[in-house]
Amino acid sequence: MELRLYDTLTKAKRPFTPLDPSNVRMYVCGPTVYDFAHIGNARPIIVFDVLFRLLRHLYGEKHVTYVRNITDVDDKINVRAARDFPGLPLNEAIRKVTELTEKQFHEDVDALGALRPTVEPRATEHIVEMRELIERLVHGGFAYVAEDHVLFSPQAMNTAKSVLPRYGALSNRSLDEMIAGSRVDVAPYKRDSTDFVLWKPAKPGEPSWQSPSGISVPGRPGWHIECSAMAWKHLGEQFDIHGGGIDLVFPHHENELAQSACAFHSDRMANVWMHNGFLQVESEKMSKSTGNFITIRESLAEWPGEVLRLNMLKTHYRSPIDWTSKALEESARTLDDWYAIAGDARSGQPSDAVIDALSDDLNTPQMITSLHGLRNAAASGNHRDAFAATLRLLGFLSESKAEWKSRKQRASGVDAKQIDDLISNRAAARARKDFKESDRIRDELAAMGVVIKDSKEGTTWEIAR
Numbered sequence: 035m036e037l038r039l040y041d042t043l044t045k046a047k048r049p050f051t052p053l054d055p056s057n058v059r060m061y062v063c064g065p066t067v068y069d070f071a072h073i074g075n076a077r078p079i080i081v082f083d084v085l086f087r088l089l090r091h092l093y094g095e096k097h098v099t100y101v102r103n104i105t106d107v108d109d110k111i112n113v114r115a116a117r118d119f120p121g122l123p124l125n126e127a128i129r130k131v132t133e134l135t136e137k138q139f140h141e142d143v144d145a146l147g148a149l150r151p152t153v154e155p156r157a158t159e160h161i162v163e164m165r166e167l168i169e170r171l172v173h174g175g176f177a178y179v180a181e182d183h184v185l186f187s188p189q190a191m192n193t194a195k196s197v198l199p200r201y202g203a204l205s206n207r208s209l210d211e212m213i214a215g216s217r218v219d220v221a222p223y224k225r226d227s228t229d230f231v232l233w234k235p236a237k238p239g240e241p242s243w244q245s246p247s248g249i250s251v252p253g254r255p256g257w258h259i260e261c262s263a264m265a266w267k268h269l270g271e272q273f274d275i276h277g278g279g280i281d282l283v284f285p286h287h288e289n290e291l292a293q294s295a296c297a298f299h300s301d302r303m304a305n306v307w308m309h310n311g312f313l314q315v316e317s318e319k320m321s322k323s324t325g326n327f328i329t330i331r332e333s334l335a336e337w338p339g340e341v342l343r344l345n346m347l348k349t350h351y352r353s354p355i356d357w358t359s360k361a362l363e364e365s366a367r368t369l370d371d372w373y374a375i376a377g378d379a380r381s382g383q384p385s386d387a388v389i390d391a392l393s394d395d396l397n398t399p400q401m402i403t404s405l406h407g408l409r410n411a412a413a414s415g416n417h418r419d420a421f422a423a424t425l426r427l428l429g430f431l432s433e434s435k436a437e438w439k440s441r442k443q444r445a446s447g448v449d450a451k452q453i454d455d456l457i458s459n460r461a462a463a464r465a466r467k468d469f470k471e472s473d474r475i476r477d478e479l480a481a482m483g484v485v486i487k488d489s490k491e492g493t494t495w496e497i498a499r
Contacts, residue, residue: 035390037092039275040352042283042307043204043291047395050306052274058089058098059273061265061304063282064154066105067135068114070329073342073357074279074313074320076146080343081310081351081396082277083148087427088392091384101268102151103261106132106158107241107254118470124239142330145339147429155264157255158241163263164255165246167297168232172247176296177232179247180223184233189226191292197301201292204307205284230289231256258289265303266294276304280311310351316358325489328357331477336485336496338441340430341366347398347428369430372405373438375412375421376431382419384427401428453484457493460486 037050052058062082065071082100089098111128119127140150168184171177176194177186188201188209202208209228220227235253236242242252255263265273271294278287287307294303315326333342345365349355385408391400405424412421425431433441456475463471479486479495486495 035393037088037393038395039306039308040395041305042309043199045206050274052093053272053305055093056097058093058275059269060086060089060098060100060275060277061261061269061273062100062102062151062276063261063278063286064102064104065135065139066108066110067132067139068108068111069135070331071139071142072320073315073328073330073333076142076330076333076342077310077313077346077351077355078277078279079143079148080146080346082308083146083429084347084392084398085275085277085308085396086149086151087429088389088396091389091427092393099153099269100149100151101153101155101265103264104136104154104156105257105260106136106156107260108257112240125241128241138331142334145334146330147339147343147432149429153268155268157260157264160260160263160267161243161255163267164233164259165244167259167263167266167293168246170297171232171293174296174299178225179249180225182235182245182249182251182253183221183223183231184247184249185224185229186232186289186293186296187225188228188230188292191296194296196299198295198299199291199301202288204288204291207284230258230285232259232293258286259293261286262290262293262297262303265290266297271298272300272302273304275306275308277308278310280309283309308351311349311354313355313357315356317356320357325487327488331480332485335480335483337362337366338369338438340369340432343429344369344402348402350399351396370438370442372409372421372425372430373433373435375409376418376425377422377435379419379422382417382421382423384424385417385420388424388428453479453482453495457486457495461493 038047039050040047060082062078065075086098086100111131112124115124115127115131119130122130168177171186172179172184176190177184191198191201192209202211233246233249233253233255235245235251240254242254245251245253265276276287291303295301314320315328318324318326320327341362345357345362346355348361348365385404387404387407388401391397391404394400408417408421408424412418422431456479460472460475463469463475476486483497484495485497486493
């Protein structure tokens, strides 16, 4: 079966034809490094890792370039740095926060079985490219300078007589709908309410760089221009696939597309735009206020990464997913069974049925159905090697059969009183708003294999499975 992918821009599933089969190129928006990633962030990581693996299988490992960025300049990072390291200069504190958070992120995604991207650029290493894109946009009449800001004009884009796409086409909105349905920053220097920031002056002590377009004061980039610049640097003016969560369609991806298309006078940025659906927890929107906010790190303390991975893939990537304890328990039992049957088989080729399922817009529910068929055949003594090879292609069987079994049998050896004392200390730290100490205690408990769950009724704990 030929690979077919659903494109958010055209609202259709169509055959995938790479611009250059010898270098298939994909960009996915990565983390803003200021805190532990939550379980919703794991969805695009896992979804696009599966696509990366599929593309490598179809076109060859050396013929696929996967770029996932790291945003290391952002207001949330600045706030976290000032909170956690109040005695340090802000720039030094920011470096500590971003280095630590990036390390935590890599540990978490490695545990989920995700391959590292081909390139993982940091925003702060691409300021030159951002300034060049901004200069192109100003020169082309798509952006303007006002009070030390540079702003992009969607109106200018939509009135230009050229091959440019319509601003709003990706999110399927008109300019009026965008004004009515979104939070628009009001500023006196804007020509129009839909104009968005490409560059802004830096506040005292913030990270800053030489500004573009003749602006004399130091500044910093807006969020959207960062991804346009990094994608251009590593994948070119046009590339094959741009991915991310559905929450990024507007404004982030809409603005990325606008900037890049206008800078290069092109009708596109990526040939295919792919977006995964939302995640909720136990049928409720995940929120810190409701006590059901779960980080990847906390989930990994309770479940092996492969359980989280399988659980995520049981729902088609474009559909909403309900993250429940019952589903996780089912996924764990499935993996116990797969490990018992696949064992340590090493030879064999991946199943055509599974590749066909994935080639139908990453139809992972059908993929799992095919895996169950393979499992039954392997249990009967047939195609065991193919079953194991298919699971490994998908990011499973990272441990030996013995290692997986011993994980289940390991005694925790934890002292209940010690855990209760640590939880009490964490509650006291949170009460006095000492979040750095609260996070440290949470990490200590996780390292002990203790899962804590906060709710309105208080904090409960259990030993990781």
